[in-house]
Amino acid sequence: MPTIPVISPDTRCWIVTDGKAGDLNQCLGLAERLGIAPEIRTVLPRAPFVWGMPLTWRIRPLAIDPAEAPGRAGGPLAGEMPDLVIASGRRAAPYLPAIKRQSGGHTFTVFLKDPRTSAEIADFLWVPEHDRLRAQNVMTTLLSPHRVSPTSLHILRMAQPPTQIAALPSPRVAVLIGGNSKDFTFADTDVARFGAALEALGRSGAGIMATTSRRTPPALAEAARAAIGNVGGWLWDGTGDNPYRDLLAHADALVVTAESVNMVGEALATGRSVHLFRPTGGSRKIDQFLRGLEARGLVHPFSGAVRDDRYEPVDDTDVIAQELARRYARLRDAQGQEE
Numbered sequence: 001m002p003t004i005p006v007i008s009p010d011t012r013c014w015i016v017t018d019g020k021a022g023d024l025n026q027c028l029g030l031a032e033r034l035g036i037a038p039e040i041r042t043v044l045p046r047a048p049f050v051w052g053m054p055l056t057w058r059i060r061p062l063a064i065d066p067a068e069a070p071g072r073a074g075g076p077l078a079g080e081m082p083d084l085v086i087a088s089g090r091r092a093a094p095y096l097p098a099i100k101r102q103s104g105g106h107t108f109t110v111f112l113k114d115p116r117t118s119a120e121i122a123d124f125l126w127v128p129e130h131d132r133l134r135a136q137n138v139m140t141t142l143l144s145p146h147r148v149s150p151t152s153l154h155i156l157r158m159a160q161p162p163t164q165i166a167a168l169p170s171p172r173v174a175v176l177i178g179g180n181s182k183d184f185t186f187a188d189t190d191v192a193r194f195g196a197a198l199e200a201l202g203r204s205g206a207g208i209m210a211t212t213s214r215r216t217p218p219a220l221a222e223a224a225r226a227a228i229g230n231v232g233g234w235l236w237d238g239t240g241d242n243p244y245r246d247l248l249a250h251a252d253a254l255v256v257t258a259e260s261v262n263m264v265g266e267a268l269a270t271g272r273s274v275h276l277f278r279p280t281g282g283s284r285k286i287d288q289f290l291r292g293l294e295a296r297g298l299v300h301p302f303s304g305a306v307r308d309d310r311y312e313p314v315d316d317t318d319v320i321a322q323e324l325a326r327r328y329a330r331l332r333d334a335q336g337q338e339e
Contacts, residue, residue: 007325012080013038016087016095018045021214022262023088026112029147030086033321038086041076043068043095054093054117063094070095070102081107084328087122088112096122106335108328112145124327126320128261130288139323141316142292143265148248150313153270156249164234165243165250168207173306174251175208176244176263177224179215184259184281186220194277195223200304201255202231209247211236213260253306261289265316268298273309275302 015027015038024040031038045053045065070077077095081103087096093115099107100123111122119125119135127133129140165172175198180186186194202208208228212221212235228235236243248254254267258276267274276290276299293299298314300307 007034007036007084007328009035009037011036011084012082013084013086014041014077014082014099015039016041016043016077016085016092016099017089018043018091020089023092023112025147025262026145027086027088029145029317030110030112030321030324032147033145033149033317034325036084039082043076043092045091050091054090054115054121064098068095070099084108084110086110086112090116093117093121108331110324123331124324126324128285128289129292130285137327139320141319142289143268143314143316144262145317145320146262146266146269146315148245148266148269148315149317150269150315152245153249153313156246161250162243162246165209165246168209168234169205170207171252171306171308172207172209172250173201173253173255174247174267175210175224175228175255176247176257176260176267177210177212177216177220178257178260178263179213179217179220180279181215181259181281183283183286184279186217187280188219190279191220191223194220195227197277197302197304198224198227198233198255199230201306202228202233204305206253206306208233208235209243209251210234211242211244211247212238213263253308255302255306258290259286261286264290264293264299268293268314271311271313273307274299275306276300277302 013031013036017023019042045068049065068075068077072078081099085099085107093111096109096111100109109122111125114127114131114133115121119133119138125138127138127140128144129142210224210228225235248270251272253273255275255277256263256267258278
């Protein structure tokens with residue numbers, strides 16, 4: 001595991017997104033690896049300001065919603081500007097140059113994923129390898145940053161698992177169910193195929209423990225519930241906290257729906273075999289991502305059976321945090337020499 005340069009826990013850090021869970025979790029994952037407690041700031045730009053985002057960021061009057069201007073009292077970016085800001089999502093992108101200006105150049109700005117505009121929008125950008133943006137201030141890795149750290153998994157493994165998980169036979173297989181996206185759709189045939197594969201897995205003797213997501217369509221959730229119930233498995237019913245991390249920690253193998261880059265990356269952090277169920281559709285970027293994993297032997301197709309492979313957990317979050325911290329320290333050193 002790489003050694004992350006120390007950033008003072010007193011560092012004032014903002015996370016800026018429009019509230020999307022995927023964007024927010026990636027930002028939080030980096031802040032947690034850096035050992036700092038961020039303030040979460042949510043921007044919700046109005047029309048017409050949102051229409052051209054992020055492409056209008058170079059035109060200062062049009063770049064952001066003036067009601068959300070940095071430092072504006074009562075706005076989401078009120079107060080003293082932070083030392084560090086980590087942002088993600090196209091609606092958040094134009095706020096980074098505005099924060100940088102408001103801070104007099106002090107704030108170190110970070111953007112996660114391709115901002116769909118110039119790399120000049122932030123001091124440091126991370127993008128996945130399957131995106132095309134490249135520049136001196138851009139870092140790429142195969143996997144996305146996330147909040148599933150080796151330490152958090154170890155702590156959960158040392159604890160008594162929830163009753164529903166403890167009651168399952170071995171091997172325990174975590175099933176992480178996503179849903180429809182702009183590139184993938186769970187057609188009726190996919191739903192039927194997934195349900196049949198889950199039943200086959202359960203009848204092989206595996207203990208299935210599963211969770212759905214906010215994107216899971218009702219038909220897919222119902223098919224999974226029926227199939228898992230038929231073989232004595234457990235599907236989270238939506239009450240209480242989502243047991244997602246417990247499933248990751250206590251799984252001997254995992255099944256993940258392939259449309260979610262984030263879920264696939266979090267599954268690979270477990271060091272347990274990962275099997276992908278692919279719905280209808282695809283995209284150049286996600287196909288490239290999956291091919292990269294397949295070429296390294298990290299993922300396998302799922303059709304009703306799983307492997308019992310073990311490997312060193314794959315997690316790029318620490319690598320990204322290390323580079324972010326290095327560049328942050330370099331900026332601070334440069335600013336100190338100018339004073």
